[in-house]
Amino acid sequence: xxxxxxxxxxxxxxxxxxxxxxxxxxxxxxxxxxxxxxxxxxxxxxxxxxxxxxxxxxxxxxxxxxxxxxxxxxxxxxxxxxxxxxxxxxxxxxxxxxxxxxxxxxxxxxxxxxxxxxxxxxxxxxxxxxxxxxxxxxxxxxxxxxxxxxxxxxxxxxxxxxx
Amino acid sequence: xxxxxxxxxxxxxxxxxxxxxxxxxxxxxxxxxxxxxxxxxxxxxxxxxxxxxxxxxxxxxxxxxxxxxxxxxxxxxxxxxxxxxxxxxxxxxxxxxxxxxxxxxxxxxxxxxxxxxxxxxxxxxxxxxxxxxxxxxxxxxxxxxxxxxxxxxxxxxxxxxxx
DNA sequence: CTCGATGCAAATGCTTTGCAGAAAA
DNA sequence: TTTTCTGCAAAGCATTTGCATCGAG
Numbered sequence: 279x280x281x282x283x284x285x286x287x288x289x290x291x292x293x294x295x296x297x298x299x300x301x302x303x304x305x306x307x308x309x310x311x312x313x314x315x316x317x318x319x320x321x322x323x324x325x326x327x328x329x330x331x332x333x334x335x336x337x338x339x340x341x342x343x344x345x346x347x348x349x350x351x352x353x354x355x356x357x358x359x360x361x362x363x364x365x366x367x368x369x370x371x372x373x374x375x376x377x378x379x380x381x382x383x384x385x386x387x388x389x390x391x392x393x394x395x396x397x398x399x400x401x402x403x404x405x406x407x408x409x410x411x412x413x414x415x416x417x418x419x420x421x422x423x424x425x426x427x428x429x430x431x432x433x434x435x436x437x438x439x440x441x
Numbered sequence: 442x443x444x445x446x447x448x449x450x451x452x453x454x455x456x457x458x459x460x461x462x463x464x465x466x467x468x469x470x471x472x473x474x475x476x477x478x479x480x481x482x483x484x485x486x487x488x489x490x491x492x493x494x495x496x497x498x499x500x501x502x503x504x505x506x507x508x509x510x511x512x513x514x515x516x517x518x519x520x521x522x523x524x525x526x527x528x529x530x531x532x533x534x535x536x537x538x539x540x541x542x543x544x545x546x547x548x549x550x551x552x553x554x555x556x557x558x559x560x561x562x563x564x565x566x567x568x569x570x571x572x573x574x575x576x577x578x579x580x581x582x583x584x585x586x587x588x589x590x591x592x593x594x595x596x597x598x599x600x601x602x603x604x
Numbered sequence: 605c606t607c608g609a610t611g612c613a614a615a616t617g618c619t620t621t622g623c624a625g626a627a628a629a
Numbered sequence: 630t631t632t633t634c635t636g637c638a639a640a641g642c643a644t645t646t647g648c649a650t651c652g653a654g
Contacts, residue, residue: 314628314633335618350636355619371534373589375618375644391583400581410570411592418554418563419597426536427590429574434582477608477653498643513611518644539643 291330292381300327300366300381307364321345322357332370332378332390332399372399372428389427395436402429454493455544463490463529463544470527484508485520495533495541495553495562535562535591552590558599565592 292300304323308315325341326333333341339354358379361367370378372392387408391400407427415422455463467486471478488504489496496504502517521542524530533541535555550571551564570590578585 312629312633316628316634318635348636352620352637353635356634359620371536373534377618391578391581393583394586400583402577402581404573404577407570407573410567410573414565414567415554415592415594418565420554420556420563420592420594421600422592422594423557424594425590425592427588429578429583429585429588431578431583431585431587437584475608479609479653481610511611515612515645516610519609522645 291328292383296383297327299384304361304364304366313360318346318349318353319357319360321349322354323361326358326361326367326379327381329381332372332380334376334378336376338379371426373430389429391429391431393433393436394430395432395439398433398435400433454491455546459546460490462547467524467527467529476523481509481512481516482520482523484512485517486524489521489524489530489542490544492544495535495543497539497541499539501542534589536593552592554592554594556596556599557593558595558602561596561598563596 301323305315307313322338322342325345326338329338329341335351335354335358338358339349339351342349342354358367358369361379362369366382367379368382370380370390372378372390388401388403389407391402392398411425412422464486468478470476485501485505488508489501492501492504498514498517498521501521502512502514505512505517521530521532524542525532529545530542531545533543533553535541535553551566552570554563554565555561574588575585
Protein backbone atom coordinates (compact mmCIF):
# COMPACT_ATOMS: atom_id res chain seq x y z
CA UNK A 279 0.00 0.00 0.00
CA UNK A 280 1.00 3.58 -0.29
CA UNK A 281 0.68 5.04 3.15
CA UNK A 282 4.33 5.55 3.93
CA UNK A 283 4.37 9.03 5.36
CA UNK A 284 1.85 11.22 7.00
CA UNK A 285 2.51 14.57 5.43
CA UNK A 286 -0.42 16.85 6.01
CA UNK A 287 -2.06 19.81 4.51
CA UNK A 288 -2.77 22.28 7.31
CA UNK A 289 -0.40 20.45 9.60
CA UNK A 290 -0.44 22.37 12.83
CA UNK A 291 -0.24 20.99 16.30
CA UNK A 292 -2.60 22.00 19.07
CA UNK A 293 -1.92 25.16 21.06
CA UNK A 294 -0.98 25.28 24.74
CA UNK A 295 -4.55 25.76 25.84
CA UNK A 296 -5.76 22.62 24.09
CA UNK A 297 -2.69 20.75 25.31
CA UNK A 298 -3.68 21.60 28.85
CA UNK A 299 -7.25 20.43 28.25
CA UNK A 300 -5.96 17.11 26.96
CA UNK A 301 -3.72 16.64 29.96
CA UNK A 302 -6.55 17.55 32.28
CA UNK A 303 -8.91 15.08 30.66
CA UNK A 304 -6.28 12.38 30.87
CA UNK A 305 -5.53 13.18 34.48
CA UNK A 306 -9.18 12.97 35.46
CA UNK A 307 -9.54 9.64 33.69
CA UNK A 308 -6.44 8.22 35.33
CA UNK A 309 -7.51 9.33 38.81
CA UNK A 310 -10.94 7.85 38.30
CA UNK A 311 -9.44 4.51 37.30
CA UNK A 312 -6.59 4.28 39.76
CA UNK A 313 -3.96 4.61 37.04
CA UNK A 314 -0.51 6.01 37.73
CA UNK A 315 1.38 8.83 36.15
CA UNK A 316 4.77 7.45 35.21
CA UNK A 317 7.63 9.15 33.43
CA UNK A 318 7.14 6.87 30.43
CA UNK A 319 3.47 7.70 30.14
CA UNK A 320 4.23 11.38 30.43
CA UNK A 321 6.72 11.16 27.60
CA UNK A 322 4.40 9.16 25.33
CA UNK A 323 1.36 11.33 25.94
CA UNK A 324 3.32 14.56 25.59
CA UNK A 325 4.89 13.42 22.33
CA UNK A 326 1.47 12.41 21.07
CA UNK A 327 -0.30 15.58 22.20
CA UNK A 328 2.33 17.76 20.52
CA UNK A 329 2.28 15.71 17.35
CA UNK A 330 0.50 16.35 14.13
CA UNK A 331 -1.24 13.95 11.87
CA UNK A 332 -1.79 10.24 11.89
CA UNK A 333 1.06 8.42 13.55
CA UNK A 334 1.84 4.74 13.68
CA UNK A 335 3.20 3.07 16.80
CA UNK A 336 6.55 2.82 15.06
CA UNK A 337 6.64 6.54 14.32
CA UNK A 338 5.58 7.39 17.84
CA UNK A 339 8.16 5.03 19.33
CA UNK A 340 10.93 6.72 17.35
CA UNK A 341 9.89 10.14 18.64
CA UNK A 342 9.47 8.85 22.17
CA UNK A 343 12.93 7.30 22.16
CA UNK A 344 14.51 10.61 21.27
CA UNK A 345 13.47 11.68 24.73
CA UNK A 346 13.94 8.38 26.51
CA UNK A 347 15.66 5.59 24.59
CA UNK A 348 14.75 2.98 27.17
CA UNK A 349 11.01 3.08 26.57
CA UNK A 350 9.73 -0.18 25.10
CA UNK A 351 7.22 -0.50 22.33
CA UNK A 352 4.75 -2.37 24.52
CA UNK A 353 4.50 0.78 26.63
CA UNK A 354 3.65 2.83 23.56
CA UNK A 355 0.97 0.34 22.56
CA UNK A 356 -0.41 0.31 26.09
CA UNK A 357 -0.39 4.07 26.42
CA UNK A 358 -2.17 4.59 23.13
CA UNK A 359 -4.76 2.05 24.12
CA UNK A 360 -5.25 4.09 27.25
CA UNK A 361 -5.67 7.31 25.27
CA UNK A 362 -8.11 5.57 22.96
CA UNK A 363 -10.10 4.24 25.92
CA UNK A 364 -10.45 7.65 27.48
CA UNK A 365 -11.49 9.22 24.18
CA UNK A 366 -8.37 11.31 23.61
CA UNK A 367 -7.13 9.41 20.59
CA UNK A 368 -8.77 7.97 17.52
CA UNK A 369 -7.35 4.78 16.10
CA UNK A 370 -7.39 4.79 12.29
CA UNK A 371 -6.81 2.07 9.74
CA UNK A 372 -5.88 3.12 6.25
CA UNK A 373 -5.63 -0.29 4.70
CA UNK A 374 -1.91 -0.93 5.10
CA UNK A 375 -2.23 -3.10 8.17
CA UNK A 376 -0.91 -0.68 10.76
CA UNK A 377 -2.89 1.30 13.29
CA UNK A 378 -2.48 5.05 13.24
CA UNK A 379 -3.44 7.43 15.99
CA UNK A 380 -4.65 10.98 15.95
CA UNK A 381 -5.77 13.40 18.62
CA UNK A 382 -9.53 13.39 19.17
CA UNK A 383 -10.55 16.97 19.70
CA UNK A 384 -13.89 17.78 21.31
CA UNK A 385 -16.72 18.63 18.95
CA UNK A 386 -14.64 17.90 15.93
CA UNK A 387 -15.04 15.11 13.48
CA UNK A 388 -13.46 14.50 10.14
CA UNK A 389 -12.77 11.84 7.57
CA UNK A 390 -9.81 11.30 5.25
CA UNK A 391 -8.56 11.53 1.71
CA UNK A 392 -5.44 9.42 1.27
CA UNK A 393 -2.93 9.52 -1.57
CA UNK A 394 -2.04 6.00 -2.63
CA UNK A 395 1.30 7.17 -4.04
CA UNK A 396 2.85 9.37 -1.37
CA UNK A 397 0.67 8.64 1.62
CA UNK A 398 -0.46 12.23 2.04
CA UNK A 399 -3.51 12.44 4.23
CA UNK A 400 -6.01 15.26 3.88
CA UNK A 401 -8.78 15.67 6.40
CA UNK A 402 -12.24 16.65 5.31
CA UNK A 403 -15.51 17.48 6.96
CA UNK A 404 -18.80 17.40 5.14
CA UNK A 405 -22.02 18.10 6.99
CA UNK A 406 -24.14 17.04 4.08
CA UNK A 407 -22.56 13.58 4.06
CA UNK A 408 -23.02 13.35 7.81
CA UNK A 409 -26.66 14.23 7.39
CA UNK A 410 -27.12 11.61 4.68
CA UNK A 411 -25.49 9.01 6.91
CA UNK A 412 -27.92 9.77 9.71
CA UNK A 413 -30.76 9.51 7.24
CA UNK A 414 -29.53 6.12 6.00
CA UNK A 415 -29.17 4.82 9.54
CA UNK A 416 -32.68 5.95 10.37
CA UNK A 417 -34.07 4.36 7.22
CA UNK A 418 -32.55 1.01 8.19
CA UNK A 419 -33.47 1.41 11.84
CA UNK A 420 -29.88 1.56 13.10
CA UNK A 421 -28.60 3.61 16.01
CA UNK A 422 -25.34 4.96 14.67
CA UNK A 423 -22.28 4.65 16.90
CA UNK A 424 -19.42 5.51 14.58
CA UNK A 425 -18.33 5.27 10.99
CA UNK A 426 -15.32 5.07 8.76
CA UNK A 427 -15.10 6.99 5.53
CA UNK A 428 -11.88 7.06 3.56
CA UNK A 429 -11.32 8.21 0.00
CA UNK A 430 -8.26 6.73 -1.69
CA UNK A 431 -6.75 8.27 -4.78
CA UNK A 432 -3.77 10.05 -6.26
CA UNK A 433 -2.99 13.60 -5.25
CA UNK A 434 -2.21 16.37 -7.72
CA UNK A 435 1.49 16.38 -7.04
CA UNK A 436 1.88 12.64 -7.57
CA UNK A 437 -0.22 12.78 -10.72
CA UNK A 438 2.10 15.50 -11.97
CA UNK A 439 5.23 13.45 -11.34
CA UNK A 440 4.12 10.72 -13.69
CA UNK A 441 3.82 13.00 -16.76
CA UNK B 442 -15.79 -6.57 17.86
CA UNK B 443 -19.27 -7.58 16.92
CA UNK B 444 -19.03 -8.92 13.40
CA UNK B 445 -19.64 -12.55 14.15
CA UNK B 446 -22.09 -13.52 11.47
CA UNK B 447 -22.98 -12.19 8.07
CA UNK B 448 -26.73 -12.34 8.13
CA UNK B 449 -28.12 -10.18 5.37
CA UNK B 450 -31.19 -8.29 4.49
CA UNK B 451 -32.08 -9.12 0.90
CA UNK B 452 -29.76 -12.10 0.93
CA UNK B 453 -30.09 -13.70 -2.45
CA UNK B 454 -27.35 -15.31 -4.47
CA UNK B 455 -26.74 -14.51 -8.11
CA UNK B 456 -28.78 -16.28 -10.78
CA UNK B 457 -27.41 -18.75 -13.32
CA UNK B 458 -26.85 -16.09 -15.94
CA UNK B 459 -24.66 -13.98 -13.68
CA UNK B 460 -22.88 -17.11 -12.47
CA UNK B 461 -21.97 -17.87 -16.05
CA UNK B 462 -20.70 -14.33 -16.60
CA UNK B 463 -18.49 -14.60 -13.54
CA UNK B 464 -17.05 -17.91 -14.70
CA UNK B 465 -16.48 -16.50 -18.16
CA UNK B 466 -14.67 -13.46 -16.81
CA UNK B 467 -12.52 -15.68 -14.61
CA UNK B 468 -11.76 -18.02 -17.47
CA UNK B 469 -10.66 -15.18 -19.74
CA UNK B 470 -8.41 -13.77 -17.01
CA UNK B 471 -6.85 -17.16 -16.32
CA UNK B 472 -6.20 -17.85 -19.99
CA UNK B 473 -4.64 -14.44 -20.42
CA UNK B 474 -2.30 -15.03 -17.50
CA UNK B 475 -1.39 -18.66 -18.09
CA UNK B 476 -3.21 -19.81 -14.97
CA UNK B 477 -4.58 -23.31 -14.64
CA UNK B 478 -8.04 -24.55 -13.84
CA UNK B 479 -7.67 -27.03 -11.03
CA UNK B 480 -10.34 -28.94 -9.17
CA UNK B 481 -9.57 -26.98 -6.01
CA UNK B 482 -9.97 -23.65 -7.76
CA UNK B 483 -13.20 -24.77 -9.31
CA UNK B 484 -14.58 -25.70 -5.90
CA UNK B 485 -13.48 -22.46 -4.24
CA UNK B 486 -14.75 -20.18 -7.00
CA UNK B 487 -18.03 -22.06 -7.33
CA UNK B 488 -18.65 -21.91 -3.59
CA UNK B 489 -17.86 -18.23 -3.62
CA UNK B 490 -19.95 -17.42 -6.70
CA UNK B 491 -22.97 -19.19 -5.22
CA UNK B 492 -22.53 -17.58 -1.85
CA UNK B 493 -24.26 -14.62 -0.39
CA UNK B 494 -22.88 -11.86 1.70
CA UNK B 495 -19.50 -11.08 3.13
CA UNK B 496 -17.54 -14.19 3.86
CA UNK B 497 -14.31 -14.63 5.75
CA UNK B 498 -11.64 -17.10 4.66
CA UNK B 499 -12.61 -19.28 7.56
CA UNK B 500 -16.26 -19.35 6.53
CA UNK B 501 -15.33 -20.04 2.91
CA UNK B 502 -12.93 -22.79 3.93
CA UNK B 503 -15.66 -24.53 5.92
CA UNK B 504 -18.00 -24.47 2.92
CA UNK B 505 -15.24 -25.56 0.56
CA UNK B 506 -14.33 -28.51 2.77
CA UNK B 507 -17.86 -29.80 2.66
CA UNK B 508 -17.16 -30.50 -0.98
CA UNK B 509 -13.52 -31.43 -0.71
CA UNK B 510 -12.11 -31.86 2.81
CA UNK B 511 -8.54 -31.97 1.55
CA UNK B 512 -8.40 -28.37 0.36
CA UNK B 513 -5.97 -26.32 2.43
CA UNK B 514 -6.57 -22.80 3.66
CA UNK B 515 -3.61 -21.42 1.71
CA UNK B 516 -5.46 -22.40 -1.44
CA UNK B 517 -8.53 -20.46 -0.35
CA UNK B 518 -6.37 -17.42 0.41
CA UNK B 519 -4.63 -17.74 -2.93
CA UNK B 520 -7.84 -18.23 -4.87
CA UNK B 521 -9.51 -15.23 -3.29
CA UNK B 522 -6.47 -13.15 -4.05
CA UNK B 523 -6.88 -14.27 -7.65
CA UNK B 524 -10.55 -13.28 -7.69
CA UNK B 525 -9.67 -9.94 -6.17
CA UNK B 526 -6.95 -9.36 -8.76
CA UNK B 527 -9.27 -10.03 -11.66
CA UNK B 528 -11.94 -7.77 -10.22
CA UNK B 529 -14.47 -10.47 -9.37
CA UNK B 530 -14.25 -10.08 -5.61
CA UNK B 531 -14.10 -7.13 -3.26
CA UNK B 532 -12.09 -7.50 -0.09
CA UNK B 533 -13.76 -5.79 2.85
CA UNK B 534 -12.53 -4.95 6.32
CA UNK B 535 -15.10 -4.35 8.98
CA UNK B 536 -12.79 -3.62 11.84
CA UNK B 537 -12.55 -7.05 13.43
CA UNK B 538 -9.21 -7.95 11.90
CA UNK B 539 -10.40 -10.44 9.30
CA UNK B 540 -10.80 -9.94 5.58
CA UNK B 541 -14.20 -10.60 4.12
CA UNK B 542 -15.00 -11.17 0.49
CA UNK B 543 -18.02 -10.38 -1.60
CA UNK B 544 -18.86 -10.77 -5.28
CA UNK B 545 -18.09 -7.67 -7.31
CA UNK B 546 -20.93 -7.25 -9.77
CA UNK B 547 -20.49 -5.07 -12.83
CA UNK B 548 -21.88 -1.55 -12.56
CA UNK B 549 -22.84 -2.01 -9.00
CA UNK B 550 -21.35 -0.35 -5.99
CA UNK B 551 -22.48 -0.23 -2.41
CA UNK B 552 -21.31 0.53 1.09
CA UNK B 553 -22.25 -1.03 4.42
CA UNK B 554 -24.16 -0.58 7.62
CA UNK B 555 -22.92 -3.00 10.28
CA UNK B 556 -24.59 -3.96 13.53
CA UNK B 557 -22.05 -4.02 16.33
CA UNK B 558 -24.18 -6.44 18.35
CA UNK B 559 -25.21 -9.18 15.93
CA UNK B 560 -22.95 -8.56 12.98
CA UNK B 561 -25.80 -7.99 10.55
CA UNK B 562 -24.59 -6.26 7.42
CA UNK B 563 -26.90 -4.10 5.35
CA UNK B 564 -25.78 -2.79 2.00
CA UNK B 565 -26.62 0.72 0.93
CA UNK B 566 -26.18 2.83 -2.13
CA UNK B 567 -26.42 6.58 -2.08
CA UNK B 568 -25.78 8.56 -5.23
CA UNK B 569 -25.76 11.84 -3.39
CA UNK B 570 -22.93 10.69 -1.13
CA UNK B 571 -21.04 9.42 -4.18
CA UNK B 572 -21.48 12.81 -5.81
CA UNK B 573 -20.25 14.63 -2.71
CA UNK B 574 -17.21 12.36 -2.58
CA UNK B 575 -16.33 13.21 -6.17
CA UNK B 576 -16.75 16.85 -5.33
CA UNK B 577 -14.46 16.57 -2.32
CA UNK B 578 -11.81 14.76 -4.35
CA UNK B 579 -11.96 17.42 -7.02
CA UNK B 580 -11.70 20.19 -4.45
CA UNK B 581 -8.51 18.66 -3.04
CA UNK B 582 -7.17 17.79 -6.48
CA UNK B 583 -7.26 14.04 -5.99
CA UNK B 584 -8.03 11.44 -8.64
CA UNK B 585 -10.27 9.03 -6.78
CA UNK B 586 -9.49 5.33 -7.06
CA UNK B 587 -11.67 3.76 -4.41
CA UNK B 588 -13.18 4.41 -1.03
CA UNK B 589 -14.39 2.75 2.10
CA UNK B 590 -17.52 3.87 3.87
CA UNK B 591 -18.91 1.88 6.76
CA UNK B 592 -21.54 2.89 9.27
CA UNK B 593 -21.40 1.03 12.58
CA UNK B 594 -24.31 0.97 14.97
CA UNK B 595 -26.96 -1.15 16.60
CA UNK B 596 -29.82 -2.55 14.55
CA UNK B 597 -33.45 -2.32 15.58
CA UNK B 598 -33.72 -5.93 16.62
CA UNK B 599 -30.67 -5.78 18.89
CA UNK B 600 -31.85 -2.52 20.40
CA UNK B 601 -35.17 -4.23 21.15
CA UNK B 602 -33.52 -7.14 22.92
CA UNK B 603 -31.95 -4.91 25.52
CA UNK B 604 -35.25 -3.50 26.75
C1' DC C 605 7.62 -33.07 -20.07
C1' DT C 606 6.96 -28.30 -18.05
C1' DC C 607 5.61 -25.13 -15.26
C1' DG C 608 1.88 -23.60 -12.44
C1' DA C 609 -0.82 -25.21 -8.20
C1' DT C 610 -1.32 -27.48 -3.82
C1' DG C 611 -0.71 -28.56 1.07
C1' DC C 612 1.85 -28.36 4.75
C1' DA C 613 4.53 -26.09 7.96
C1' DA C 614 7.28 -22.34 8.86
C1' DA C 615 7.69 -17.48 8.51
C1' DT C 616 5.89 -12.85 8.74
C1' DG C 617 4.15 -8.52 10.62
C1' DC C 618 1.44 -6.23 13.84
C1' DT C 619 -0.32 -6.44 18.31
C1' DT C 620 -1.10 -8.44 22.93
C1' DT C 621 0.32 -10.72 27.09
C1' DG C 622 2.91 -13.14 31.08
C1' DC C 623 6.09 -12.24 34.24
C1' DA C 624 9.76 -10.56 37.31
C1' DG C 625 11.65 -6.48 38.67
C1' DA C 626 10.85 -1.28 39.17
C1' DA C 627 8.40 2.54 40.90
C1' DA C 628 4.09 5.21 42.01
C1' DA C 629 0.87 6.17 45.79
C1' DT D 630 3.79 -1.75 51.44
C1' DT D 631 0.68 -2.51 48.04
C1' DT D 632 -0.56 -2.30 43.51
C1' DT D 633 0.22 -0.64 39.06
C1' DC D 634 3.65 -0.15 35.38
C1' DT D 635 7.59 -1.35 32.54
C1' DG D 636 10.55 -3.93 29.46
C1' DC D 637 11.51 -7.97 27.59
C1' DA D 638 10.51 -11.98 25.36
C1' DA D 639 7.07 -15.08 24.17
C1' DA D 640 2.58 -15.77 22.43
C1' DG D 641 -1.40 -14.69 19.32
C1' DC D 642 -3.62 -14.13 14.92
C1' DA D 643 -4.49 -13.42 10.25
C1' DT D 644 -2.04 -13.85 6.29
C1' DT D 645 1.90 -15.06 3.26
C1' DT D 646 5.58 -17.90 1.65
C1' DG D 647 9.16 -21.78 0.79
C1' DC D 648 9.37 -26.09 -0.81
C1' DA D 649 8.63 -30.83 -2.26
C1' DT D 650 5.17 -32.94 -4.68
C1' DC D 651 1.23 -33.07 -7.75
C1' DG D 652 -1.16 -32.49 -11.87
C1' DA D 653 -2.95 -29.47 -15.89
C1' DG D 654 -1.90 -28.54 -20.46
